[in-house]
Amino acid sequence: MEHADLIVIGAGQSGLATAALAPRHGFARTLVLEADEALGGAWPRYYDSLTLFSPARYSSLPGMRFPGDGDRYPTRDEVVDYLRAYAHGLTADIRTSAMVVSVIREGDAWSVRAQDGREFAARAVIAASGDYGSPYVPDLSGRAEFAGRVLHAADYRTPGAFAGQRVVVVGGGNSAVQIAAELGEVAATTLATRRPIGWLPQRPLGRDLHWWLRHTRLDIAPIRRLLEKVPVSALDDGRYRAALNRYHVDRREMFSRLTAEGIVWADGTKEAVDTVILATGYRPSFPYLTGSGVLDADGRPQHHGGIATTVPGLGFVGMEFQRSFSSKTLRGVGRDAAHVLDRLRRQTR
Incomplete structure (x- = not known):
């Protein structure tokens, strides 16, 4: 069994940021376990045309600036390259092809086991595997x-495979809008949502929205519960709405059911449809924590600000609204990694 001061599960943005900050918080030897063969978390699996909705200057991890013009919006591949370059600069021991299957408290330490049988131990563990491995698929009648x-949008890559089809994209957030906008050029496309799309300007009053969030401090912890209740909205500088209009991508109320040939719209109209793409987000999933004592009856982690409330020495980084709008x-x-590391250090010293 290998020993470390800290084990981080996941080598995406959350895990790498945590590993970078760990030495500053007293964790001399950090071991990062990544299930995939390559680094970068879920980013390499996103659709090809994905573009960040935050400028490069607001898309950096601790200690390394995102390269290039700070006002541009990086692409998926640029993010992947950035994360891999970031990982190479870390002192942490990063192991790929190391899928964690169990995390169990034994005495005053944690025992972590990988799918291939390897075992590791540490006084503290941080789950930073994200939720992109658990796409949310709603129950669709019929x-x-x-x-x-x-x-699901997690399985969508490029529009070419849908050329000439009738496609319905379910969802009104950023991914749904981006996918529908590019599908519209090659397929008859509709956005199906439960409420009208809430459009947010990318650059209100000439400044990117992320500038406003930072300088007004609207994405800090005290108002995160309020922000959780904000309806799903799409950020746009005008290009996506223009593309939807140009390709006649309409928005309709969510259909009531599927049929053998297609769908039944809310008004009772039937229509033949070839493909339904669900841009319905993801749900937290930590199967390797089953038996750890931290998950509730529904499989959700019991935590406060990323610190487990039922067991010592266990934390989380990268969960939606964990501490703030930008978590x-x-x-x-x-920011969240620093908070969690500081508190775990106090628990385990």
């Missing part, structure tokens, strides 16, 4: 009889 294809973003994970 799905069993639908002869078309239903897929799940490149610009926010470093």
Whole structure:
């Protein structure tokens, strides 16, 4: 069994930011365990055209500026390259192809076991594996009889495979809008949502929204519960709304059910549909923490600000609204990592 001061599960943005800050908080030897063969977390698996909605200057992890013009909006591949370069500069021991299957408290330390049988131990563990491995797929009435294809945005890559089809994209957030906008050029596309899309200007009064969030401190912890209740909205500098209009991508109220041939819209109209793409987000999933004592009956972690409330020495980084509006973003994970590391150090020293 290998020993470390801290084990971080996941080598995406959250895990790497945590590993970078760990030495400053008294964790001399940090071991990062990543399930995939390569670094970068979920980023390499996103659709090809994904573009950040935060400028490069607000998309950096602790200690390394995102390269290039700070006002540009980086692409998926640029983020992947940045994360891998960031990882190479860390002192942490990063192991890939190390899928964690169990994390169990034994005495005053944690025992961590990988799928291949390897075992590790540490006085503190941080789960930073994110939720992108658990796409949320709502229960769609009639799905069993639908002869078309239903897929989650997690499985979408490029529009070419849908050329000439009738496609319905479910969702009104950033991913739904981006996917529908590019599909509109090659397929008859509709956005299906439960309420009208809430458009947020990317650059209100000439400044990027993230500048306003930072300088007004609107994304800090005290108002996170209020922000959780804000309806799903899409950030746009005008290009996506223009693309939706240009390609005649309409928005309709969510359909009531699927049929063998297609869907039944809310007004009772039936229409043949080839593909339904669910841009319905993700849900927290920590299967390796089953039996750790930190998950409630529904499998959700019991924590406060990323610190487990039922067991010592266990924390989380990268969960949505963990401490703030930006907790799940490149610009926010470093702040949360520092908070969690500081408190775990106090628990385990």
